[in-house]
Amino acid sequence: NAGVTQTPKFQVLKTGQSMTLQCAQDMNHNSMYWYRQDPGMGLRLIYYSASEGTTDKGEVPNGYNVSRLNKREFSLRLESAAPSQTSVYFCASSEARGGPRPQHFGDGTRLSIL
Amino acid sequence: RKEVEQDPGPFNVPEGATVAFNCTYSNSASQSFFWYRQDCRKEPKLLMSVYSSGNEDGRFTAQLNRASQYISLLIRDSKLSDSATYLCVVNRGQAGTALIFGKGTTLSVSS
Numbered sequence: 001n002a003g004v005t006q007t008p009k010f011q012v013l014k015t016g017q018s019m020t021l022q023c024a025q026d027m028n029h030n031s032m033y034w035y036r037q038d039p040g041m042g043l044r045l046i047y048y049s050a051s052e053g054t055t056d057k058g059e060v061p062n063g064y065n066v067s068r069l070n071k072r073e074f075s076l077r078l079e080s081a082a083p084s085q086t087s088v089y090f091c092a093s094s095e096a097r098g099g100p101r102p103q104h105f106g107d108g109t110r111l112s113i114l
Numbered sequence: 115r116k117e118v119e120q121d122p123g124p125f126n127v128p129e130g131a132t133v134a135f136n137c138t139y140s141n142s143a144s145q146s147f148f149w150y151r152q153d154c155r156k157e158p159k160l161l162m163s164v165y166s167s168g169n170e171d172g173r174f175t176a177q178l179n180r181a182s183q184y185i186s187l188l189i190r191d192s193k194l195s196d197s198a199t200y201l202c203v204v205n206r207g208q209a210g211t212a213l214i215f216g217k218g219t220t221l222s223v224s225s
Contacts, residue, residue, distance in 0.1 A: 033212070042217035043158070043201070058212065090157055100146035100205035103213060105157035 002026050006091050006106035013081045013113050021076040021109050023091030030096040032074035033058075033103060034066060036087040043090065049074055050096060081113045117141065118216040120202050126222045131192045135219045137185040137202030146205040147178055149187050151198045152218065158201055161187075192223045 007022045033048040045058030049068040065077045092103040147164035164176040175188040202216035
C-alpha cells in the first residue's frame with residue numbers, strides 16, 4: 001500500500017528557480033493538503049483541495065500555487081523560490097465524507113533554497 | 115489565544131512511567147480531535163482520534179473536555195519506542211476538513 005507518495009524527497013534550488021512538488025494518493029480520498037514544517041513553527045497549511053476541481057488558500061499561501069490535476073494528484077509549485085521557502089513540505093489526504101477525518105501524510109520533501 | 119496550544123516539553127521520563135500531555139484549543143465550533151505522533155524528521159502519523167466520551171487504545175488514553183476546550187493524552191507504562199513528538203490536532207471549525215496542528219510536545223523515554 002503506497003498511501004501518499006511525494007516526489008522528490010530532497011531538492012536544492014537556487015533563489016529564483018521554479019519547481020513543482022508532486023503528490024499522489026491511492027486511497028481514493030477526496031481532500032488533499034500541502035503543509036510546510038519549520039523548526040519551532042509546527043505544521044502550517046499552505047493550500048488545500050477539499051475535492052477534485054477545487055482549491056483554497058491555507059495559512060501561508062504566498063509564493064505558492066497548486067493544481068489538483070485529478071482525484072489522485074495534487075501538485076505544489078514554487079514559481080520563484082526564495083530562501084524563506086526552505087522547509088520540509090508534507091502532502092496529506094483525507095476522506096471528506098462525514099465531516100473532518102484524519103489526514104494521511106506522505107514522507108515529505110526536504111527543500112533547500114540557496 | 116492560539117488556535118491549538120501545547121506544552122512543548124521536553125518531557126523526560128524513565129521506562130514504565132505514566133505521562134500526560136495537555137492541549138487547549140480556541141475554536142468552540144471544532145468537532146474533530148486527534149493525536150498524531152511524529153518521529154524526528156519523519157511524517158506525522160495518526161495515533162488516535164479523540165471522542166467525547168474519552169477513548170483508550172492499549173496504553174494510550176485520550177480525553178476531551180468541550181466545556182474547557184481541553185484535550186489530553188495519557189501514556190501508561192512508557193516504552194523507549196514512545197519517544198517522539200506528540201501533536202494535538204483540531205479541525206478548523208464546524209465541518210471544515212482543514213486541520214490545525216499544535217506545535218507538539220516532545221517525549222523522551224530513557225532506560
